[in-house]
Structure formats: structure tokens, C-alpha cells
Amino acid sequence: MLFLFEGLYGRGAERVSLGLISRLDRARFEPSIWILRAEDALRGEVPPDVPVTVVLRGDERIRHALLRVPATLLRQARAADVVVGTVELMPTYFAGLAALLTGTPAVGWVRNSLDHTFAEQPSWHRWLSRQVYARLSRLVFVSQGVRQTLGRLQHLRAERTRVVYNPVDLRRVRDWGQEAPPAWARALFVRPTVLAAGRLSRQKGFDVLIRAHARLVAQGVEHDLLIVGEGAGHAELLALARDLGVEGSVHLPGYVANPYPLMRRAAVFALSSRWEGFANVVVEALACGVPVVATDCPSGPAEILAGGRHGLLVPPDDPEALAGALGRVLADPALAARLRAGGPDRAQAFAPEVTVPQWEQVLRQTAASGA
Structure with missing residues (x-):
């Protein structure tokens, strides 16, 4: 399982993602982490048995590493059974790209009411998200309300959506x-x-x-x-x-x-x-x-x-x-x-005992279903 992050920012989204990764049953799952930017506020919360790849060094931008970014992403996606975009927009776009080019099924983790998110972002995000989200194998929403909001903005296939509440430690x-x-x-x-x-x-x-x-x-x-x-x-x-x-x-x-x-x-x-x-x-x-x-x-x-x-x-x-x-x-x-x-x-x-097994079920089903 390959989990994609923009950076290990000290936010709740990244902390919850790392908490899920740390609790996945190691008898069934081998998680790895791909991080675009070298932001390490939560590096101490990365499980020690999980391999981590950080693509951009220091103040590098994507335009400085136009070959390295997709090369590392696609190499790791080919070796994974499932790719997970841990936050909406950028990590999920990368998950969609990996799925398109490697055939590895992808999951998008939607955490915010995207009507507000889109209002704060350039208009092209609305167009690009429609192209990417509709093609993902699964979309996991942190609440029913978040799923309903995106459903008003985009056409969602109900069988590809699931609500799993955040595992809170x-x-x-x-x-x-x-x-x-x-x-x-x-x-x-x-x-x-x-x-x-x-x-x-x-x-x-x-x-x-x-x-x-x-x-x-x-x-x-x-x-x-x-x-x-x-x-x-x-x-x-x-x-x-x-x-x-x-x-x-x-x-x-x-x-x-x-x-x-x-x-x-x-x-x-x-x-x-x-x-x-x-x-x-x-x-x-x-x-x-x-x-x-x-x-x-x-x-x-x-x-x-x-x-x-x-x-x-x-x-x-x-x-x-x-x-x-x-x-x-x-x-x-x-x-x-x-x-x-x-x-x-x-x-x-x-509690994690309730919600992590639900996530494990999503990952197993996604891996079995293919891209």
C-alpha cells in the first residue's frame, strides 16, 4: 500500500493518516510512504517499519524535478497493490496519475467540504478534480456530509464511495x-x-x-x-x-x-x-x-x-x-x-479499533477489484 502525502505538515489530516498507517495489520499490509515536499513536522510519528521517500529537497519546486517526481511515483506505484491520496487535491491528483499510468487502483481520501476548498483555490481545480475523482477506484469520505457535498458538485458512482470516520487516538x-x-x-x-x-x-x-x-x-x-x-x-x-x-x-x-x-x-x-x-x-x-x-x-x-x-x-x-x-x-x-x-x-x-478495520476492508476490496 502506497500512501501519498504532499508533506508531513503538523495538521490533523496528516496525523490521522499516519495513525492509520501505524495500525494497519502488518500480517496483511505493507505500507510505504511517498512525500512530495520535505516538510517534517510529523516525521517523529512515522512508524519505524515504514519506508519513506521524499522527492523534493529543501526549497525545490516541482518544476525543478520534472523527471524525478513522476519517476519515483510511478516506480513505487507499480510495486504497490493500492495507491492512497491521503488528502484531497494534490495528493489525490498524484494518486489518479499513478493509477492511469500504472494500472494500480487508487483511493482518494476526502476530508473537507470541497465547496469551501474550491472557493479558496484557482478555478482549474474544479475541472481537474472532476477528471480525476470520477476515475478513482474508491473515494473514502470522513463524514456523510462531506460525501453529500462532493455529490452535489460532481457525479459520483455510489458503489465507489464509502464513509469511514477518522480514527481518533x-x-x-x-x-x-x-x-x-x-x-x-x-x-x-x-x-x-x-x-x-x-x-x-x-x-x-x-x-x-x-x-x-x-x-x-x-x-x-x-x-x-x-x-x-x-x-x-x-x-x-x-x-x-x-x-x-x-x-x-x-x-x-x-x-x-x-x-x-x-x-x-x-x-x-x-x-x-x-x-x-x-x-x-x-x-x-x-x-x-x-x-x-x-x-x-x-x-x-x-x-x-x-x-x-x-x-x-x-x-x-x-x-x-x-x-x-x-x-x-x-x-x-x-x-x-x-x-x-x-x-x-x-x-x-x-476509536481506531472501530474505524481501522473499515479502512482495511476498503484497501482489500480495492486491491481485489483492480484499477
């Missing part, structure tokens, strides 16, 4: 959650704390969350808001907190390598996203036993929370509704206790 979440929180955070949890985590971008809707927080503060609900993550929106979010008069209770510490001790101590975990693909962080929050309030955005949160049975769902881009749901959990100990108690059991539905 619940053991690591639990073990890391036992560690002490950072020294700077210990004073925070004197008051109830609403926690959020993610890249500081428009997608994550942290501006909506800060507005919801300000509404609760104006209503006299004492609490802090802690948003962990880094990104281009940091200064803008701080400015918004100042404008709303809540800069003293909004905390933006940046990247936190281990957020799980913070999750365990939070009164509520808030997902304020405008869109997602799956939202691993919601599963992680459930595993930590923290009540979850999430936007019912496309896609993922409603599926994870089973339509609201395991957490509260609110419309995206609605500070008033988000404030109301957060306020309910903060004010109702019985509701908070029920959500805390049920979270870890719900998280088990996304």
Missing part, C-alpha cells in the same frame, strides 16, 4: 490528559472556562465565539474564554475582544502541544466553525468528558453528536444561539453532568 487523548496543565493556565480554571481549539482562521468562527462570550458576560455569566491555536487571525481576534470590552476574559495563548489537560478542566468545549470536514477535536473533547456545544455546520459535528444527543448543536454564524447554548450548560449542573458522563462512551464510536 483516544488512548493518547486520555493519557496526555492526565498531565498537568501549563503553568500559565492553572489560574484560569478558578472560574468556569469555555475552551476552543483550532487554527485561528475564518473557518473556525472564533469571532462568533468571542461575540457569544461577550453576550454572556453582559448577562452577568462569569466565565473565561480560552482559545488555543495559532494563525493569521490572532491580532484580529484580540482587537475584537478589546472592542467588545472582554479582553480581560478572552485568552489566546497560541499553539499548545498538549491541549487535553485543558479540555479535562474546561466547563464547556465550544466548536464555533463555519464549516468542517469531520472535526476530530469534538471527538477528543467527548473523550475528555467535557460537555460540547458545537455549530451544526457542514460537516461532521451533527454526525459526531448524533443530532444533538451527545452535545448541544446551534446554527453557524449565530452568536446569540451560541451564547444561549453555552449559557445553558454553564447554568445547568444536571445537563453538564449528563453530557460529561456520556461523552467518553460516544467517543468510542470513533
